[in-house]
Every structure is written in C-alpha cells, then in structure tokens.
Amino acid sequence: MPYLGLLFNAFVWGLSWWPLRRLQDMGLHPLWATLLFFALGVLAIGLARREAWPIVLRSPGLWMLALATGFTNAAFNWGVATGEVVRVVLLFYLMPLWAVGLAWCVLGERITTQAALRVALALGGALLVLRPVDGGWPRFNGLADWLGLAGGFGFALINVLLRRAAGHSSAERALAMFSGGVCLPGLLGLALSAQGVVPGWPVFSWDWALLAAGMGVAFFASNLAMQYGASQIPVQVTSVVMLSEIVFAAGSAVWFGGEALRPAVLMGGGLILAAVLLATRDEI
Structure with a gap:
C-alpha cells in the first residue's frame, strides 16, 4: 500500500497536464486552476486542525515554505499547460542542481565531490534537453521552459525548507503548503491579469468548475497518499519511486499528447x- 500511495501521487502529477490544458481551453488559466486545486x-486541514493556524501565522519559516510551495506549483502547472510536457518535466527535475547550492546557502552544508558530480550530470542533461532539433547552442523555447526550470528551483527550496521546519507538526507544514498554493497563485494572477498578461476569471461554467473540483480532490488525495507512503518507506526509496512521475508524464504526452x-x-x-538517483544514494 505505501508503494501504491507514492505511485498514485506520481500518476496524478504526471497526468495533470491534460486537465490543466482542458481547463485552459475553457478559459481558466493555470494560475486560477492552481488556486482552486489547493x-x-x-x-479540509484548516477545519480539522484549527489549532495549526496560529502557529503557521506566527512562524516565518512556514511563511517561506508557503511561498515556495505556491511558486513551485504555479510555475509547474503553468508550464505543463502551455509548453512541451517532456521538456518542462525534465527541467523541473533539475532539483539536484539547485539543491546543492540551496543546502550550502541555507543549511550550511559543504559541497562534496558527490554533490559536484550531481550538479555536472544535471547540467549536462539540461543542455541536451534544451538543444534545438536542428542543432546549435541550447536555448529555451519560450516561457514554458523557464517555468519548468523555475518550478524545479522552487521544489528544491521546498525540500530544504521542510528540513528546516522539521520541528513543526505535519498538519502545520501541510496547512502552510496548501495555503501557499492558494495565496501566491491568486496574488500573481491578480497582478498579471491587471496588466493584461493573463486572462481574468472566466464566466462561471459547471464544465470547468466540476473539472477543477475533481482535480482538487485528486491533488488532495495524492498529497495524503504521498504522506502515507513516505512515512512507511525509507527516504531514498521514496525518491526513486517518485521518479515514476517522469514516466507517466512522458508516456502520456507521447501517447495522446502528440x-x-x-x-x-x-x-x-x-x-x-x-x-537524482545519486542524490537518493547520498540520503541512505
């Protein structure tokens, strides 16, 4: 069951690009969709664990965790909804590249030889992913690639901040993360829509409302499944199983995404x- 929980989480995130694109076709931008998902x-958590609210509100470390979560999910969802899914997901998984520098700056961890090797592998992989079809120097194909890269940085930051917030309960951390998934995409959406960069809220329709509600349930269930699985399985094994998200995303994008x-x-x-696999070995 723990393994199935982790696979379910990876499955939901790996296939999230499809409903996000359907919602965008209905007029609901990924920023607004992310807000609704969270x-x-x-x-649910705010009502079930009301005692967590005061702690979250007076803990700057949890604020940072909230902002990082909102930024990560907004970037990832916007990227996969508008760009080439495989490229965005792979750029998102450049976490080892960012995690080394963040752990050094935030946690004071020294950069080991193994960490430098991970950075070199991740950077080499990114250069190949970004290489144009017709050859030449690597380059980004528009905003979606940048969003994938930024989302990966945010995800690495989340991992570092979670380690700093280890003294808080799981309910407090989860409430902060879900709150960030609502607040930051909402504020960013308001700012960008005021400037005409993204569309505002569409006219209400049961079509997009029901799909967004269904995705909200799926994301909430996948988060619970991941927490259950991660609590039962060693960290290094959890990290490897979660890589199946890349398989689900790439397979679905090729199979019915063209x-x-x-x-x-x-x-x-x-x-x-x-x-990423080398990073999991260092956690053993």
Missing part, C-alpha cells in the same frame, strides 16, 4: 535521472 486542502521523444531529450533525461 483550496480544498486549505479547507509529442515525440528526440534522442537528445532521452539522453538528457537519462543524465538528469542519474543525478
């Missing part, structure tokens, strides 16, 4: 996966 978690896996992308993805 609203259920805030309501994307193609180029040799350079496959090679780059292999290097990025190797960097």
